[in-house]
Each structure stands twice: as C-alpha cells, then as structure tokens.
C-alpha cells in the first residue's frame with residue numbers, strides 16, 4: 490500500500506529480446522513529434538513523462554514505451570515492453586522485453602479493453618491543454634491518482650458513462666497536465682491531440698482580442 494492507500498504498481502517481466510513489431514516505426518515517428526512539442530520528455534528533475542502504446546495485432550496485448558525512456562530521442566525495440574496480461578484491482582501486469590513498462594500501462598490497458606477498435610494510445614503532459622479541457626471533455630476524478638488501479642477503473646468508467654468513445658480524448662484531473670488521446674492508429678490519436686491543441690490556441694487568441 491502507498492501513502493494514499495492505493496496498491497503499488499507491480500510488474501512481472503520475462504526478459505526476452507523484442508524484435509521490431511508492427512507499428513514500431515510509427516511509434517518513433519509520433520514520439521518525435523510529441524518530443525518536439527514538449528508534451529513527452531523529462532522534467533527539471535530528470536523524471537520522464539508521457540508514453541505511447543500500440544496494440545499487438547487483434548489481441549488484448551500491446552507494446553508500450555518503457556519506464557525512464559523520456560530522455561531518449563529515438564527508441565529501439567529494446568526500449569519498449571510487450572504487455573501480455575494484467576489485473577486492474579491488483580495493479581499488476583505481466584510483460585516481456587528487456588525494459589520495464591511505463592507505470593501508467595494499466596491506463597492504456599483500460600482503453601484497449603474498453604474499445605476493441607482502438608489500436609494506439611498516447612498519454613502526454615500538456616498543462617495548457619489540460620487546463621482548457623478539464624471537465625470540458627471526459628475527465629477522471631481529481632482524487633484518482635495516476636498509476637493506480639483506481640485510475641484504470643476510472644478510465645473504464647469513462648467509457649461506460651461518457652461520450653469518450655466519440656471524443657477520443659480525456660484528461661486526468663488527479664494527474665496535472667495528464668491528457669490521453671487514442672484512435673485506430675497513432676496517426677489518428679495524434680490528430681485528435683493536435684486538433685484540440687489548435688482549438689485552444691484559436692480560443693486564447695480570441696480571448697486576447699476581447
């Protein structure tokens with residue numbers, strides 16, 4: 490149990506070499522774009538933020554960027570992990586690869602499980618967008634922290650109770666700057682993100698004119 494009473498994220502990893510997987514090149518391509526926007530990377534303390542994943546074919550498995558890879562300009566398959574099983578209530582997952590998966594992997598799992606047509610998920614940090622979208626698009630509750638089993642359940646709840654499937658984007662009130670976009674591939678997930686970013690820019694320019 491952590492200080493907040495949540496079960497700590499744990500992962501059982503089988504160390505195997507990961508070969509280049511379908512969607513790997515796109516993963517780097519969109520990761521580069523996100524790095525340039527500053528919405529993934531490392532903070533002042535050197536702690537990485539943001540993560541991307543792609544579904545492994547038509548299964549419930551997925552590949553996700555590894556923990557602590559935010560500083561890398563380009564990833565190799567060895568910087569990713571393949572999530573093969575998980576349990577939300579236990580905040581546990583099983584994966585394969587040479588690196589640990591992001592501690593936010595279960596949030597991705599909750600999206601894949603809730604929508605079979607989703608094949609790519611982007612979690613990035615964007616303070617301006619987060620503030621603008623908070624409670625305007627589907628939003629997980631403020632008391633729910635990232636990397637907890639409560640977060641995975643809250644994300645599933647959004648699919649049950651909101652129009653997140655249509656919006657393809659949600660924010661995490663309890664995770665400052667935390668935005669999640671998803672779609673049938675990384676291109677459409679990224680497009681959703683940039684569409685919202687553009688809308689907010691237009692709005693702030695209008696605000697300045699008034």
Ligand SMILES: [Zn+2]
Nearest residue numbers: 538539635667
């Ligand atoms: Zn985050």
